[in-house]
Amino acid sequence: MATYVPVRWVPPLLYGAVLVGGLYYTAADLDGGPGPAVWRTVGFVAAIGALFALERGAGALGTRRRAAGRMPILLARCALIGVVVLLDASGLSPVLVVLLPFTAYFAFGRTTALVLGALCLAGPLAAYVLAVPGWYRDPEHVSDLLMLCVGLVLALAMAAVAVGEQHARLALEGYAARVAELSAATERNRLARDIHDSLGHHLTAMSVQLEMASEFRALDPDAAQRALNEARRSVRLALGDVRQSVRALRSETPPHPTLAAALADLAHGGAVAPRVSVEVSGDQDGYGTAELTTLYRAAQEGVTNARRHARATRVSVVLRLAEDAARLVVADDGRGFTPAEATAGVGLLGMRERVQLVAGSVDIDSDPGAGTRLTVTVPRGTAGEA
Incomplete structure (x- = not known):
């Protein structure tokens, strides 16, 4: 109490x-x-x-x-x-x-x-x-009792108001502490998603490129050099993502390239399997930063999984920006998997959280040996400039 x-x-x-x-x-x-x-x-x-x-x-x-x-x-x-x-x-x-x-x-x-x-x-x-016999006929005694009764009522009313105010203040402090905890948890989850989606993607690419450079060092020095060059490029991109995240944490406004240009970067590095093709149609005007970021991170996650797990040779990224919603499809010809057994993965979980925050939906179609098809739909104008 x-x-x-x-x-x-x-x-x-x-x-x-x-x-x-x-x-x-x-x-x-x-x-x-x-x-x-x-x-x-x-x-x-x-x-x-x-x-x-x-x-x-x-x-x-x-x-x-x-x-x-x-x-x-x-x-x-x-x-x-x-x-x-x-x-x-x-x-x-x-x-x-x-x-x-x-x-x-x-x-x-x-x-x-x-x-x-x-x-x-x-x-x-x-x-x-x-x-005091006959006290109830004496105005002074009756007045004293009435004044005492009024004083007791006023004192109890004042105490009730003060206790109610203090109770409300304590409850508000509790709510504020709870909101602070939830805000901190939300920010931790956001940072975890950003680290996984940005650094995880580039580190995966670097790992694949360095492995190829090691394998082709003696057989094909030119291919090994191209893989090293791509690894250096991935390092620069990773550093750029880190700087952008720091600017965001410092509330500085980073430059915002178009979504088509950001997706085109995923297709670079053709010397390293899998080969990625990107096709974008429509206008991104009217889509908020949160929506565009969600689409890019979903495409990045799909390409990263194809490189890391699927052993795919080809990956296609198709984005349609319509007036009512955007539809992203990332398909690969890899070994596939059973979606129900992979829902606990950090990457898929973070992607689903991102899409849910902008009122979108995620669909994964895959079977062992049949490749993977990731479809993300994001309504237009639901998140604004979050």
Whole structure:
């Protein structure tokens, strides 16, 4: 159960008002209470000072105190208020009784505060019934009870409003912490997809190119040199992707080449199997950056998988940019696979997440020995400039 903090200024304000009233009665010689006036005044001031100290100590403990520590504070406050009421000559001190259910609302909850408020009202009522015959015909006694009742209602209402505000603030802080966690998780997933799709693609190409350079070094030096040249080019592209990612993290605006030009880069490196052909038709105007990035990353993932796993000799990338949606098809003549057994792969998972974020769909058609056909459909204008 959450512990709420009472409104700190209310008890000291009431203590101060009662203290001023009691001292005024003493100074004006209006003191008609029992016992010697000097000692009664000293005790009255000491009790008020003890209440001030009690509130300060309770505030220092704050929300760290447990329920076992809150009960002694409530009992001490009740005893000191009783002493003040007994020694006060002004008759103003009964107003302090409303502080008991008020502070109990924060420490113990609404039910305890209501019960304590009922007891605070029942005490004077029982005293009138037992000691003042016909009290209900006396306007002063009836007025005192009504004022006490109104004061208790206002105190409980103020406590309820304060507790509600603190509860809402705690809930908002919890929601903010949850949103921060989700935002961090979303950003981690985005970075993971970017690393896999960009660096993973280029590292795969470099691996294949270096393997070919090693195999053809003695048999065909020219082919080995071309493979090394392509590996160097892949390194430059990887560095470019890293710089672009850093610019994105720094909120700098990177240059945006057309999607057709970006896809054409996938077809380079013809000296290294598989051979990639790219065909793009339509206008990319009206498609947001998120949509175009999703299409490019999906094509990149398809080509990377064909190079890494499919042992394909040919890969075709066909993109149709229509007025309502874009349709990307990446097909290879590799060894194929069973899609249901490969859905847990990081690359396919990241691609599906990207496509879902722009309200698109992914379809994979493949069988062992029959090649693979990846189809991605992305509606136009659903993501905007995300």
